Amino acid sequence: MKALVMREYKKLSFEEIPKPEIVSTDEVLIKVKAAAICGSDVHGFDGSTGRRKPPVVMGHEGSGVIEAVGKDVKGFVPGDRVTFDSTIYCGKCPECKTGNVNLCRNRKVLGVSCDEYNCQGIFAEYVVVPERILYHIADATSFEEAALTEPSGVAAHAVRLTPIELNDNIAVIGCGIIGQLIIKILRPSCSGRIIAMDIDPEKQKAALQAGSDLAMDSKQFDHSIIIDRVFEAVGIEATANAAVSIVRNGGSVTQVGNLSQKISFPLQAVVTRQIKIIGSCAICGEYPIVLDMMAHGKLDVKPLISRVVPLSEGQIWFDKLYNRTENLLKVVMIP
Numbered sequence: 024m025k026a027l028v029m030r031e032y033k034k035l036s037f038e039e040i041p042k043p044e045i046v047s048t049d050e051v052l053i054k055v056k057a058a059a060i061c062g063s064d065v066h067g068f069d070g071s072t073g074r075r076k077p078p079v080v081m082g083h084e085g086s087g088v089i090e091a092v093g094k095d096v097k098g099f100v101p102g103d104r105v106t107f108d109s110t111i112y113c114g115k116c117p118e119c120k121t122g123n124v125n126l127c128r129n130r131k132v133l134g135v136s137c138d139e140y141n142c143q144g145i146f147a148e149y150v151v152v153p154e155r156i157l158y159h160i161a162d163a164t165s166f167e168e169a170a171l172t173e174p175s176g177v178a179a180h181a182v183r184l185t186p187i188e189l190n191d192n193i194a195v196i197g198c199g200i201i202g203q204l205i206i207k208i209l210r211p212s213c214s215g216r217i218i219a220m221d222i223d224p225e226k227q228k229a230a231l232q233a234g235s236d237l238a239m240d241s242k243q244f245d246h247s248i249i250i251d252r253v254f255e256a257v258g259i260e261a262t263a264n265a266a267v268s269i270v271r272n273g274g275s276v277t278q279v280g281n282l283s284q285k286i287s288f289p290l291q292a293v294v295t296r297q298i299k300i301i302g303s304c305a306i307c308g309e310y311p312i313v314l315d316m317m318a319h320g321k322l323d324v325k326p327l328i329s330r331v332v333p334l335s336e337g338q339i340w341f342d343k344l345y346n347r348t349e350n351l352l353k354v355v356m357i358p
């Protein structure tokens with residue numbers, strides 16, 4: 024089959040590799056129909072994260088059609104249109120058994136190659152995954168839209184972990200894909216104001232289109248507005264500190280961004296102002312929610328898709344995303 028393989032950092036080759044096979048009886052073979060490029064793929068592209076060690080077939084946000092199923096697969100048949108979790112959780116460890124599959128201690132992420140494992144991703148014609156991470160997609164949802172289920176699930180997970188009360192004012196710092204999805208998912212249920220913050224005026228505009236009431240650079244923030252909840256979707260020192268400085272005493276900061284491994288942190292402010300800091304990782308049970316929202320027109324991800332391109336052009340689009348030469352949000356590749 025054809026696949027986009029990163030043979031060395033920043034070098035992608037569109038080449039022939041062996042088609043994966045069903046090994047375990049609970050697995051399915053999927054013909055990939057759409058595969059979106061994630062920010063984590065772009066950050067891994069230069070080796071800086073240590074999570075995309077060559078050789079690797081990246082990609083974990085996608086959709087496709089089932090081509091074959093193992094003999095113990097019960098809920099899916101060839102021809103089914105599906106999407107899948109980015110995390111292959113084991114289903115057996117203490118975290119999995121208590122329902123926290125996103126925190127599985129044996130998890131592997133599709134398209135990640137690190138010291139512990141190398142898991143083939145979906146920048147390829149085919150992928151094999153276990154049934155437990157699969158979800159059906161509605162007829163009304165295109166493969167390209169379904170490829171955004173994973174980042175939508177990440178945003179929905181952060182929203183679900185946050186103790187939001189009616190009429191809370193909510194700030195979202197960082198209006199890239201995840202920030203905009205948080206705004207889109209919050210909007211239908213949020214009666215308070217949603218205030219988007221980003222240094223990029225284009226992203227501020229996009230955040231207003233996504234449903235925020237106001238959009239600004241966090242430096243322009245008017246501290247007379249009481250902010251009850253903050254979502255931090257960048258993950259660097261400046262924005263993590265801004266989140267703490269704008270939230271009201273006793274409020275919460277949900278930390279989704281994690282670009283920096285370590286930052287200096289305003290510990291005393293967090294303690295003396297009793298701010299709740301919530302880490303949010305991946306997705307745990309939100310796939311059916313966001314798929315349902317998409318199917319019923321409550322979550323429109325189409326405005327987030329900047330380009331749909333052939334997988335063979337992977338190098339070109341990774342270069343554009345990496346060098347930020349164009350104002351791109353999601354690029355979806357078609358194998």
Ligand SMILES: [Zn+2]
Pocket residue numbers: 061062063083084173174
């Ligand atoms: Zn992703």
Ligand SMILES: [Zn+2]
Pocket residue numbers: 112113114115116117118119120127128129130
């Ligand atoms: Zn597990």
